[in-house]
Amino acid sequence: MNRVNPAKLLLSKWTAASPRNKEKHFLVTELFRDDEGTVLDIELQAVMTRRTERLAWQTLQNAENWHIGWK
Numbered sequence: 001m002n003r004v005n006p007a008k009l010l011l012s013k014w015t016a017a018s019p020r021n022k023e024k025h026f027l028v029t030e031l032f033r034d035d036e037g038t039v040l041d042i043e044l045q046a047v048m049t050r051r052t053e054r055l056a057w058q059t060l061q062n063a064e065n066w067h068i069g070w071k
Helices: 057-061
Strands: 013-020 023-033 039-046 052-056 066-068
Touching: 039 057, 052 057, 057 066
Parallel strands: none
Antiparallel strands: 013 023, 013 066, 023 039, 039 052
């Protein structure tokens, strides 16, 4: 399990454990918050294709699917 602080996710780098469509490296480009400022979702952008995807930030805690940094 990756230890993730949701407040510090913006512009963090991630590597997919099993890449799809040649997309391996990702960057968190946006945080989506509720009215109280709690992070709910993130926007993850593939570095190579610039495709974006909105995910719950807790998804990044799964070490079987995501690695912190670019590896």
